[in-house]
Amino acid sequence: MQKVFINSLFFLMLTSLAILQSHAQVGPNLGGTTRALNQAIDAMERGDYQKANEQFRQIIQSNVPIPPEMPYLFAETLFHLGQYDNSQNFLNKYLDLNGFKGDHYKEAKDLQAKLQPKIEEIKSCQLCDRKGYRLVDCSTCNGSTHIEQDCRVCRGNGIVGCSRCAGKGLVTKKNVFNIVEYYDCERCDGNGRLTCIRCDGDKIEYGECQACQGAGTTASEVLCDHQDQLDLSEKRTSFRMPFSHP
Numbered sequence: 001m002q003k004v005f006i007n008s009l010f011f012l013m014l015t016s017l018a019i020l021q022s023h024a025q026v027g028p029n030l031g032g033t034t035r036a037l038n039q040a041i042d043a044m045e046r047g048d049y050q051k052a053n054e055q056f057r058q059i060i061q062s063n064v065p066i067p068p069e070m071p072y073l074f075a076e077t078l079f080h081l082g083q084y085d086n087s088q089n090f091l092n093k094y095l096d097l098n099g100f101k102g103d104h105y106k107e108a109k110d111l112q113a114k115l116q117p118k119i120e121e122i123k124s125c126q127l128c129d130r131k132g133y134r135l136v137d138c139s140t141c142n143g144s145t146h147i148e149q150d151c152r153v154c155r156g157n158g159i160v161g162c163s164r165c166a167g168k169g170l171v172t173k174k175n176v177f178n179i180v181e182y183y184d185c186e187r188c189d190g191n192g193r194l195t196c197i198r199c200d201g202d203k204i205e206y207g208e209c210q211a212c213q214g215a216g217t218t219a220s221e222v223l224c225d226h227q228d229q230l231d232l233s234e235k236r237t238s239f240r241m242p243f244s245h246p
């Protein structure tokens, strides 16, 4: 299996080179792309998927046309790094672009099958977001979902400008002689300002935490193993998965 994989990579390397050479007039960076792609493939063969990941990202960021087989190779790399959601995105892209004509069509279908249960695990896990990253308590509300915060309507001022007089306190009217006369604004009694109706002038409101949109959690940069951890606080026990008990 491993040998077949390496052989097919070797074949790919040659075909990619051919493809890149045929587009050589597109831009001067293509030589760099070939080099980066070859380095990525070398890294994959060594099992250094972290290095391969860096190389692929460099190619994407360099804004040159992406070699047609690259989305598959990147998907394979991301699979090994446990970034299943992203792996699926690139795999779908590969299949969309190349269909069954892609050099890695069979491997792509195999990878699709291997991804399926991983994606299902993420979906059914309460401990990670939909991309598989571990959720942690929101640092703004400490996981409580609601907090006292600056009133959003008055931005913590307690007062808002009167909209009828545009904050001037005065409104104008023309009299019968067509002369402009000034009157105190009735709505704000000539003050130009009104007490904020949301916070009633308290400047703060108790409401859904803005940082986490009331979820109480935010995604970390750690990939989730879908296992509850013993060091998590008591309230997390309600999320414990039935099969995670020894």
Ligand SMILES: [Zn+2]
Pocket (backbone or CB within 6 Å): 162, 163, 164, 165, 166, 167, 168, 169, 170, 185, 186, 187, 188, 189, 190, 191, 192, 193
């Ligand atoms: Zn007014």
Ligand SMILES: [Zn+2]
Pocket (backbone or CB within 6 Å): 151, 152, 153, 154, 155, 156, 157, 158, 159, 196, 197, 198, 199, 200, 201, 202, 203, 204
């Ligand atoms: Zn307010």
Ligand SMILES: [Zn+2]
Pocket (backbone or CB within 6 Å): 138, 139, 140, 141, 142, 143, 144, 145, 209, 210, 211, 212, 213, 214, 215, 216, 217
């Ligand atoms: Zn929050």
Ligand SMILES: [Zn+2]
Pocket (backbone or CB within 6 Å): 121, 122, 125, 126, 127, 128, 132, 224, 225, 226, 227
């Ligand atoms: Zn999880």
